[in-house]
Amino acid sequence: MNLTSASENTPGSSFRLLFTICIIIYLSSISNSVKAETPKVFKLEAANGQQWYRGNMHTHSHWSDGDDYLDNIALWYRDHGYQFLVFTDHNVLANSMKWVDIEKTKGGQKAFDKLIKNFPDQTETREQDGIKQVRLQTYAEIEKRFNDPGKYLLIQGEEISDKYQKFPIHMNVSNVKELITPRGGESVAETIQNNVNAVVTQRERTGQPMIIHLNHPNFGYAVTAEDLMRVVGDKFFEVYNGHPGVHNSGDEQHASTERIWDIVLTRRLAEFELPVMYGIAVDDGHNYHNIPSRASEPGRGWVVVLADELTPESLIESLEAGQFYASSGVGLQKIESTQKKLTIEIDAVVGEVYTTEFIGTRSGYDATNMPVLDKEGQPLLLTRRYSNDIGEVLKTVQGTTAEYEYEGDEIYVRARVTSNAKHPNPSEVDDLKSAWIQPIVLKESNTP
Numbered sequence: 001m002n003l004t005s006a007s008e009n010t011p012g013s014s015f016r017l018l019f020t021i022c023i024i025i026y027l028s029s030i031s032n033s034v035k036a037e038t039p040k041v042f043k044l045e046a047a048n049g050q051q052w053y054r055g056n057m058h059t060h061s062h063w064s065d066g067d068d069y070l071d072n073i074a075l076w077y078r079d080h081g082y083q084f085l086v087f088t089d090h091n092v093l094a095n096s097m098k099w100v101d102i103e104k105t106k107g108g109q110k111a112f113d114k115l116i117k118n119f120p121d122q123t124e125t126r127e128q129d130g131i132k133q134v135r136l137q138t139y140a141e142i143e144k145r146f147n148d149p150g151k152y153l154l155i156q157g158e159e160i161s162d163k164y165q166k167f168p169i170h171m172n173v174s175n176v177k178e179l180i181t182p183r184g185g186e187s188v189a190e191t192i193q194n195n196v197n198a199v200v201t202q203r204e205r206t207g208q209p210m211i212i213h214l215n216h217p218n219f220g221y222a223v224t225a226e227d228l229m230r231v232v233g234d235k236f237f238e239v240y241n242g243h244p245g246v247h248n249s250g251d252e253q254h255a256s257t258e259r260i261w262d263i264v265l266t267r268r269l270a271e272f273e274l275p276v277m278y279g280i281a282v283d284d285g286h287n288y289h290n291i292p293s294r295a296s297e298p299g300r301g302w303v304v305v306l307a308d309e310l311t312p313e314s315l316i317e318s319l320e321a322g323q324f325y326a327s328s329g330v331g332l333q334k335i336e337s338t339q340k341k342l343t344i345e346i347d348a349v350v351g352e353v354y355t356t357e358f359i360g361t362r363s364g365y366d367a368t369n370m371p372v373l374d375k376e377g378q379p380l381l382l383t384r385r386y387s388n389d390i391g392e393v394l395k396t397v398q399g400t401t402a403e404y405e406y407e408g409d410e411i412y413v414r415a416r417v418t419s420n421a422k423h424p425n426p427s428e429v430d431d432l433k434s435a436w437i438q439p440i441v442l443k444e445s446n447t448p
Helices: 013-031 070-079 108-118 139-146 188-206 257-272 312-320
Strands: 042-045 051-056 084-087 099-101 125-128 131-135 153-164 167-174 211-214 236-241 278-282 302-307 324-327 331-337 341-347 354-362 392-398 401-405 410-422 432-441
Touching (some): 167 188, 236 432, 257 278, 257 410, 341 354, 341 410, 392 401
Parallel strands (some): 051 084
Antiparallel strands (some): 051 302, 153 167, 167 211, 341 401
């Protein structure tokens, strides 16, 4: 494994190199102790005691830079058909005594009026120097009031908001037990790895199941495929984020998040012998009033997890096994893979037309890649250009059922289902309702 070289000529670099090697060996060993990713043969459907659970894993409130209270946000998701919600405020846990000036919060009087209307008996106010204040409810208080076994579950999370130079590097940890401070690093890749190490270490020390995922790689165009492809201990990233400023689709110079996904998958599986990387969809909600608008709002992206029960432990086990799909509006009934083929059954909406694209990379792919250059011909710190062999569309099918027969040379196969219906409140203008099926690993080491 080629470790980051940013620190090679700095004081203490020998120690950091040795420490990093030890951490990577440790993470590689424990990665085999969790439930493996989805095998080639499986059936995902609501049967035999398992159910599909819809949830959002990226949520902000008044505890950081959201414009509403935990109470109101939890109520919105419950009333809009979600079964679980992870609160992920920036570098903070909602576990302390915190009073805020009502008028100075991002939600102002509008959010407070909604709070009083929804929760008149649970809202605590006071006046300080003529200023009216409200106490923010803690996560423990909200959890106690909202959690309903088998029906609705709140989960404590954190958005670890870090950076390297000008590049924002944000990662969400779900079911965190203790606050994790940003770890920093001497490159983008090292910063990601250091924060992953902190989460995995807490999980091993406390015994509490938790997972970390990379947020919005194209926010500030901070994270490239090359930064992500060698990370050990993280198997998740946001292929779809509902914030309108995170550039899911990229542009002429910058790869889309889906393009990043295929590059990362191909090189992790075929060259580095690392586990699969799963793609999730999230809201990244900050704004909960005047919906719909062009702000960062709830209801845009989610995951649907097939699990034995609605608990953090069961959900995390299923997520780590790839037993879920990501969605911005398309629902699925069944995903099934046999030795011969992959079949997807869509939970169709009357009047909508569905197109399923099966995407993957074959053994013997053209591994040629080159940097993106600026006007002076100098390489930019962007995802490199790769051949069209990587992330090839293997087959396209229209209809409510789609099948792909394995040909035997695929490294992985994933799928994207797109409706002809527009997203009712899109992250990007003219987004269509979609779903992303997790990659099925067919060959784990096939260096071209």
